Amino acid sequence: MMSTDDNAVSRDMREHAPALAPSSYSSGNTRGAQPVVASDAVKILEAAFAHHQAGRASEAAALYKQILQQDATHADALHFLGVLACDVGNLPAGIDLIEKSIQLHPNAIYLNNLGNMRDRAQDRQGAIAAYRAALSLAPAYAEAHSNLGHVLREVGDTKAAVDCCAQAVRLKPELAQAWVNLGNAQADLGCDDEALDSYIKALALNPNDANAHNNVGNVLERYGRAASAEEAYRRAVVLEPARASLRNNLGNVLRDQGLLDQATECYRQAITLEPAFAQAHSNLLLLLNTRPDVSPREQFDEAHAFGERQSARAQRFVHKAHRGNPGQRxxxxxxxxxxxxxxxxxxxxxxxxxxxxxxxxxxxxxxxxxxxxxxxxxxxxxxxxxxxxxxxxxxxxxxxxxxxxxxxxxxxxxxxxxxxxxxxxxxxxxxxxxxxxxxxxxxxxxxxxxxxxxxxxxxxxxxxxxxxxxLPDSYLCFTPPPFAIDVGPLPAREQGALTFGCFNHLVKLNDTVVALWSRVLDAVPGSRLLLKTRQLDDPAVRRATRERFAARGIDGARLMLEEQSPRAELLAAYRRVDIALDPFPYAGGTTSVEALWMGVPILTRRGDRFLSHVGESILNTIGLPEWIAADDDDYLAKALHFSAQRNELATLRSALRERLLASPLCDAPRFARHLEDAFHGMWARRAACRHANAGLPV
CATH class of the missing domain: 3.40.50.11380 (Rossmann fold)
Incomplete structure (x- = not known):
C-alpha cells in the first residue's frame, strides 16, 4: 500500500491445538465410550501414560511396546503409542497406529484424537470426518464439538464453527478451550463484543491461558485501545516467553503508541526466537522505515537478511523457455x-x-x-x-x-x-x-x-x-472517489486562523517530525494542527500525543485530535484544513493525493530514498515542485510563506482538484498503456537474456 493509513500488521489468533489423547484417557470425558483396559496391563499402561504426560517419550514407548508384545490387539496401548509417535513428529506412522486402534475398538475418544492428529497433519477434511464420527458415537462429547468447531473455522466455515463451539459450551460450560475456540470463530465473523466476552469467560476458568490473553489483545487492538491491548499481550508474554508471535503482537501495539524503540526490540526478540518468522521480520522492516536514525544501507541490509532467510527455506521452480511470440498475451x-x-x-x-x-x-x-x-x-x-x-x-x-x-x-x-x-x-x-x-x-x-x-x-x-x-510519468494512478464532496472555501478565511493537517498513521510522526511541526505552529500565530487517524481512537494515545507537543511548547488547545472515520467523512474533514503537512522520512501516499483531490496542497520534504520521495513524485507529477522543501529550515520557511498567502491559497484550492484530474496521476488509459508496456518489456528482456546467455529458444 502507499502509506500506513491502514497498515495494521499481522496478528496471531492461534488457539490451543485440540486436547491430546492421554488427557482424554484420564479424564473420562465421554459417556459410554471409555476404552477398555485389560486388567493384566493396567499398571504398565498407567506407568507408560505417566511417562507420556511427563514428556519421557522413550520410556513411554518402551512400556506401550511391552504391552503390545504380550497382546498385539491391545487397543489402548496401540492408540497411545500412535499418539506418542505424533507427539515426537512422526505423524504418518502415528496416525496409522491410531486408525488401527479404532478398528480394534471404535470409540469417541479415539476418534477425537484421530481428528486432532489429522488436523496437526493439515488434513482438515480427514479431521472433520473423525470428529463427526466421534460425535455420532457420543453426541454429548463437548471436546469433540469444540475441536470440530476449531477445524471448521480453519477451513473457512465460520458460521458452522460458531454453532459447534456454542454447543460445546452449552454441554460443558467449564471447558475453557471451547470458549477460546468460540471467541475465535466469533471474531472471524466480526462479532468482537461476543468474542471478547468468550475470551473473558475462558480466562475466568483458566487465567494462565496465553492464547486467551493474546486474543483479548487482538480485540482490544481492533477497538483502537492500544494501551489496554498492550497489557493483555504482556500477560501472554509472561506466560509463554518463548513464543515469538506474542512478542510480534506486543510490538504492533507499542508501535501504534509511538513507542518505536520498544516496538523495534519486540520484533527483534521475535526474530531471535524464530529466525524464519516472516511476519515479525516484515513488521520490523516496516517500522524501520519510520525511523530517521536508520540509514538506507541499514534498511537494505535488514531486508537482505530477510530475503536470505526466506530463500533458504524455499525450493525454486524451474521455468521453461519463452513460449513463442514475444508479443503474445x-x-x-x-x-x-x-x-x-x-x-x-x-x-x-x-x-x-x-x-x-x-x-x-x-x-x-x-x-x-x-x-x-x-x-x-x-x-x-x-x-x-x-x-x-x-x-x-x-x-x-x-x-x-x-x-x-x-x-x-x-x-x-x-x-x-x-x-x-x-x-x-x-x-x-x-x-x-x-x-x-x-x-x-x-x-x-x-x-x-x-x-x-x-x-x-x-x-x-x-x-x-x-x-x-x-514508468514514464508516475508509478501511481489515482482512482477518484465514487461520491461527490465539494472542496469548500479556504478555512482560514472563515476561521481567521490557519489550520495545518495530517491524516497519516501516527507512527509516521517521529520525534523529528513533531519537533519541526512544533516550530511551524510556533512561527504561524494562532495556527492549529488537525490530526485524524485510527490510532487516535485510543484516549491514552491522544493524551500521549498532546504531551509530545506540549514538551515542545505547543498548547494542547491548538491540536485537534480526531478518530478514524468512514472514507467519505475522512475526505470531508479536509474542508477544515488549509495546508497538509507531510511527515518524513515516511511520506504520505494515499492521504496526500486525497488531500489534493480535496483542494488541500501538501508541503513535503525532499528525502534520500523511495519512501521519502513519494511526496516529491506526486507534486512533480501535478506540477507543484515549489511545495517540495529541501530540508527542515526550508520546510519551515515554505510553511510560513504559503500560510501568509491567503489569496493564493484560496485560488489554488479552487483549482487543485481539476489540476489533479487533468494530470497523469488520474489518466488511467495512459497509465494502463505504460503498465502493459512495462510487463511486455520485462517479458521480452527475459527472453533476450535467456537467448543470449543460455542459447535457449525464444
Whole structure:
C-alpha cells in the first residue's frame, strides 16, 4: 500500500491445538465410550501414560511396546503409542497406529484424537470426518464439538464453527478451550463484543491461558485501545516467553503508541526466537522505515537478511523457455491482501478497467478474504480470483505455477497480509513488486521494482535488490472517489486562523517530525494542527500525543485530535484544513493525493530514498515542485510563506482538484498503456537474456 493509513500488521489468533489423547484417557470425558483396559496391563499402561504426560517419550514407548508384545490387539496401548509417535513428529506412522486402534475398538475418544492428529497433519477434511464420527458415537462429547468447531473455522466455515463451539459450551460450560475456540470463530465473523466476552469467560476458568490473553489483545487492538491491548499481550508474554508471535503482537501495539524503540526490540526478540518468522521480520522492516536514525544501507541490509532467510527455506521452480511470440498475451498475477477498500484497491481500480485484454490477462491472488464494494468492482477485471489466504507458502506457490502465470506482481511488500515468502519459491518466471511498499523486499527472486524517476532515481538503485523499472510519468494512478464532496472555501478565511493537517498513521510522526511541526505552529500565530487517524481512537494515545507537543511548547488547545472515520467523512474533514503537512522520512501516499483531490496542497520534504520521495513524485507529477522543501529550515520557511498567502491559497484550492484530474496521476488509459508496456518489456528482456546467455529458444 502507499502509506500506513491502514497498515495494521499481522496478528496471531492461534488457539490451543485440540486436547491430546492421554488427557482424554484420564479424564473420562465421554459417556459410554471409555476404552477398555485389560486388567493384566493396567499398571504398565498407567506407568507408560505417566511417562507420556511427563514428556519421557522413550520410556513411554518402551512400556506401550511391552504391552503390545504380550497382546498385539491391545487397543489402548496401540492408540497411545500412535499418539506418542505424533507427539515426537512422526505423524504418518502415528496416525496409522491410531486408525488401527479404532478398528480394534471404535470409540469417541479415539476418534477425537484421530481428528486432532489429522488436523496437526493439515488434513482438515480427514479431521472433520473423525470428529463427526466421534460425535455420532457420543453426541454429548463437548471436546469433540469444540475441536470440530476449531477445524471448521480453519477451513473457512465460520458460521458452522460458531454453532459447534456454542454447543460445546452449552454441554460443558467449564471447558475453557471451547470458549477460546468460540471467541475465535466469533471474531472471524466480526462479532468482537461476543468474542471478547468468550475470551473473558475462558480466562475466568483458566487465567494462565496465553492464547486467551493474546486474543483479548487482538480485540482490544481492533477497538483502537492500544494501551489496554498492550497489557493483555504482556500477560501472554509472561506466560509463554518463548513464543515469538506474542512478542510480534506486543510490538504492533507499542508501535501504534509511538513507542518505536520498544516496538523495534519486540520484533527483534521475535526474530531471535524464530529466525524464519516472516511476519515479525516484515513488521520490523516496516517500522524501520519510520525511523530517521536508520540509514538506507541499514534498511537494505535488514531486508537482505530477510530475503536470505526466506530463500533458504524455499525450493525454486524451474521455468521453461519463452513460449513463442514475444508479443503474445501475458498472464499476470497480482498478489495482495488489499484488493478491497484500501489504498492499493483505490489506486488499482481505474487502471484495471483500461488494460487491454488482448495484451494482458489478469489473475488475482487474494491473501485475505475481504469482499466489499471495491473488491466487487475489481473482481470482473480478473479472469480468475484465487483465495490463497489458507494456503501455506508451498501450496500457494504451486497454485501460481499451475496457473502458468508469466509475471507475478507483489502489491504488499512488507505491509499487512503480504506473502513475500511465496515469491522466494519463484513460482513465475518474472516477478515484480509494485504499489504497496516503498523499499526493497530483500528477495533476489523478485526481478523488478516498478517505480518512476522521482521515487527511485538511478543513483539510488543500489538501495534495492530488485532492478528498477521506471514508468514514464508516475508509478501511481489515482482512482477518484465514487461520491461527490465539494472542496469548500479556504478555512482560514472563515476561521481567521490557519489550520495545518495530517491524516497519516501516527507512527509516521517521529520525534523529528513533531519537533519541526512544533516550530511551524510556533512561527504561524494562532495556527492549529488537525490530526485524524485510527490510532487516535485510543484516549491514552491522544493524551500521549498532546504531551509530545506540549514538551515542545505547543498548547494542547491548538491540536485537534480526531478518530478514524468512514472514507467519505475522512475526505470531508479536509474542508477544515488549509495546508497538509507531510511527515518524513515516511511520506504520505494515499492521504496526500486525497488531500489534493480535496483542494488541500501538501508541503513535503525532499528525502534520500523511495519512501521519502513519494511526496516529491506526486507534486512533480501535478506540477507543484515549489511545495517540495529541501530540508527542515526550508520546510519551515515554505510553511510560513504559503500560510501568509491567503489569496493564493484560496485560488489554488479552487483549482487543485481539476489540476489533479487533468494530470497523469488520474489518466488511467495512459497509465494502463505504460503498465502493459512495462510487463511486455520485462517479458521480452527475459527472453533476450535467456537467448543470449543460455542459447535457449525464444
Amino acid at each position: 501475458l498472464r499476470v498475477g497480482f498478489m495482495s491482501g488489499d484488493l478491497s477498500s484500501h489504498p492499493v484497491g483505490f489506486f488499482l481500480e481505474s487502471v484495471l478497467g483500461h488494460l487491454d485484454r488482448s495484451r494482458i490477462e489478469l489473475v488475482a491472488y487474494a491473501t485475505r478474504t475481504r469482499e466489499d464494494a471495491v473488491a466487487h468492482r475489481l473482481m470482473p477485471h480478473f479472469s480468475a480470483w484465487r483465495d490463497v489466504s489458507r494456503l501455506d507458502d508451498e501450496a500457494c506457490a504451486q497454485r501460481v505455477h499451475d496457473d502458468a502465470i508469466d509475471i507475478l506482481v507483489d502489491l504488499s511488500g512488507h505491509t499487512n497480509h503480504n506473502r513475500l515468502p511465496v515469491f522466494a519459491w519463484k513460482p513465475a518466471a518474472v516477478q515484480a513488486t509494485w504499489l504497496g511498499y516503498f523499499a526493497t523486499t530483500g528477495l533476489a527472486s523478485i526481478d523488478y521494482v516498478i517505480a518512476d524517476r522521482h521515487v527511485l532515481p538511478l543513483d539510488e538503485s543500489s538501495q534495492f535488490v530488485e532492478a528498477p523499472w521506471h
